[in-house]
Amino acid sequence: MNASSASRKRPVILTVLVFLTVPSLLAISFLFAHIFRSTEQNLHAQHGQRLSFLTTRYKGTVDAHLGEMVKIVQFVAHVHSLEYLRSQKNLFDLFNTIDRDFDHVFEDMGVLDGNGRHIAYVGPHDIMGRDYSEEPWFRDVMEKGVTISDVFLGYRRSPHFIIAVRQENAGQTWVLRATVNAFLFSSLLDDVRFDNTGEIYIINAGGVLQTRSASNGAMLQAVDSSLATAVAAGQKGAVMQEKGGGVLFEAASLNSNPNWWLVVQQSQSELTSELGLRAKGLLILCIFGVAVVLAASGWTIHRLLRHFAQLDMDKKMLNDYAIQSQKLAAIGQLAAGIAHEINNPLAIIGEGTGWLQDLLKRESMADFPEHDEFKESLAVIATQVGRCREITHKLLSFARKMDFVIREVNIANVVSEVVGMREREAMLNNIAIVKNFAPDLPIIHSEPSLLRQALLNLLNNAMDAIHGTGTITIDAEKSRGNGVTIRIADSGIGIPKDNLDRVFEPFFTTKEPGQGSGLGLSICHGIIQKLGGDITAESTPGKGSTFTILLPQNAPADIE
Template sequence: MEHVPEDRHIFYQVLTRKITMLIVIVSFFPMLLTTGILFSRFNGAYADKVRAHISELVQKHTQNIDTFLAEKTGNIRFMAQNFNPRQQSAEAFLKQNLALLKKEYGDVFTDVGLVDDKGIQFAYEGPFNLKNADYSSAQWFLMAQDQSVYISDVFAGLRGHPHFIIAVHLQGQDSHYILRSTINFGAFNSLVENIHLGKTGMAFIVNARGSLQTQTHVDLLPEVIQSVPKPKDFNDKATVFIKKEDNTGREYVCVAAMFKNIDWMMVFHQDLDDAFRDLQSTKWLTLSIFTLGCIAIVFVAFALPRNIVHLLSSADKKSEVMNRQVVESGKLATIGELAAGIAHEINNPVAIMVEEAGWIEDLLEEEDLKQCENLDEFTRALRQINTQGRRCKEITHKLLSFARKTDSTINDVQVNDSIREIVSLTGQMARYNNVIIETRLNEGIPYIRISPSELQQVILNLINNAIDAMEKTGGTISIETKISHIENKHLVIVIQDNGPGIPRDNLARIFDPFFTTKPVGKGTGLGLSICYGIIEKMNGKIDVQSEVGAGTKFRIWIPFQEIEEQTT
């Protein structure tokens, strides 16, 4: 892994922390605020809805029982108004009317009886033997003396099980009577309990003193009964809603409503958790979603900054590489200009030397120096000066051709001549690195129309890469040209070395821009990418085959035209 400077490493750490904190603050605060506000609003609205629903349910149930009591009281009053002891005996009257009531209402009315002003029931119709029963000391009898209609509290009485009485006071000419009827407690109790809400919701009735007037399917704690609202708590309100906690720590709600026809109170009792069960489910769902959101934010807050900083670090590294490449390119351009200037400067004196050597040779032929002992030596030296001068001119000419900007002019190029020229230029560097360059050039290959300088650039780059790969161990580079038997009308250039080879993981990337395995400052990573682009522009192809320890082979396919096609 490439070493990161300490100051950049600290900068990346600080940047990571700042981005993480920013993501957490920007994400958490709005989500927390929005969730809190929405849940608070929902909690209040839902609580109001539950209270309103229970209150409405209790109020309607109270009205139903009020209607029930009013209807039954009306039945007894109607029955009392029709009693005439002169026309019909009391027993017959009671028997006939009880039968009619049972026919109409079933078992709601248990029995009926007539009680005189002394509290003696002188006439009775019903399942019990209560004729001549003495009610003179009964609470209901004493209360009914002063009221036209009276509904008693629930009590056990003479029969030994709960019941309550509806009594109607009858005023005669010589005496007064009380027509009483016992209401079936089981029917009345089931009517009270006929309210279903949740698992623990139940209704019961208490009187003004807080005594139960109905039976419940569970035993209510005394403090629950004592905590029900008092009549003074209503203040013209239809219902009263209270929330309490029993001695076991369990919270519950009570909703109460007063009856109109009797001093009783309808009370609905339910555990708080049961009453707000859906709200609790919503709370857990909200908490779960909030937790998942927090986990996602934390994950993003830690993963995203690392990814951003990693990309930034990679961009910085690429920028540094590009800067170095620009510097290297600048150096190469400067060296090229310097080489071109030097080549021009050398060309002038070399041309003069060659011309002067030719002039001296002409003078020697004109003078009579045949008897000179050193004439042959003079002639050999002049020929050597001419030969070396032309060689210098050829070298500077090649140097100029590579130093100047790429010439993209398309010409008919003999590939073998270009390869020989490049091999002669790189020969000295190859010998210095103990590398031997071998050529197997097929002389029958045709000319191709390409840019000569671009072809030279490709071949020179591949040779230089091979020499660089074998600079420590030496080796052999073989260059071959031939006609392709695979691709029709394509010329093939094969450049192969027996160097260390290219690892398999790098083979797919060697033509990528800026990819290099050379040390920093030695390779730009652009050479093979440029070669690939040049060959593609020629409508050709280039591929590579390599094996670690065995060497590397590049193959270049370049299309050509037949001679007949070129001449037409």
């Protein structure tokens, strides 16, 4: 490919490259963005659904646990009178029974009068007689009848919360209260973990931890104010903490104690990390897609370049063929001129020979001493003149441009005529040409000059395929429909199997460079099809090739 040809093809290649790659890359980019957004939304939805599930599940668990403890205290206060519970022994026996049957659910239990003073107590602490009238939980139970306090330290300086029930009997108001160890209660949720940072804990309305939290600190510490505000407002989702770092959360107020919120929390970085991993996988997939697009583009351009190179080669061969055709046309015209010029002296020689032969027949020449030798020489001259005339007529026939006319054709005569043109050269090259004509060979209607051209090309190819001594066999027989089948078989080098399907393609040749144009068999194929027939090739490498021509009885009338 020369420089000018390359410069002409470069814009075409660039255009093809742009049209192949740009739409594909844009499509991959849009697809990446769409899948990434969908993945992000799906991840948020999945995490949100899991947080909702865990919130509902553990809210029910905690509510059930607190509700059971409240019912125990209510049952005791309802069943037993103040006089019964003021007895230290009775309260002690009752507490031990509850402690045994309900797996140490309470730390201690006490009875307070309407003024908030301890009048009975069972437990490990010395708080008998203490005044609780100013405690928030006491005021709350006196107002509502039942209360669950927030976790606090109190006199015992240990985190706990109170479950208290108010009772009125015979005009007396009193309160039964039970203490729950906050650490034991917290153990309900301490072991609940999911992923790397997921946890569940409880806070009160002020955002103070009522259980332990791995990420927010110890019990009774306040959670981040941004999170506490969002929980109190009934929000859920993501929140950015003042201390830094975002969290995903969902919270629900407990039915057993509306002042407490169960919070399910997970660090937002986990979602971001998971999204990043999926994005990396998606990016790798997109890079692979881009690589495939680029590879396909490169392959297409490579094919395009090969096609351009083939076009250049075909163009060059066409130019060479055109030049060769012009040369052949010029040679044909020259041959026609020479044939005309030769025909005139040949005619004179023929007439002179005939006149001399007539003279020898006279009685006066009977005693001519060299009569017989002279007669034989004249006969040889007449024969050679006839042969020369036949050759010049054939030259004129092939050189003359004529209109194609469908006429009666004797295939045996056409084949013999073509063989006669190449028989002498074949003999000089030790190639025998054998003709086998079936006795019932029919007369067909076809175009003789086109048939001669096709048969001559096939005969030339057969001779070229034989290196050294060989045989060319031409068979002609009747085919179906009163047509004719012609087989031209040679004992030459044969055609490789890979090339057999391409022998009729224009410019395809297995000959050495400069030995052929690659158009002979293509022209034969075109001629036979134009005459309404078909041509096929069979070959065995090293043994020879056979070309079979099927001609109909009547060729199409509109050939050009």
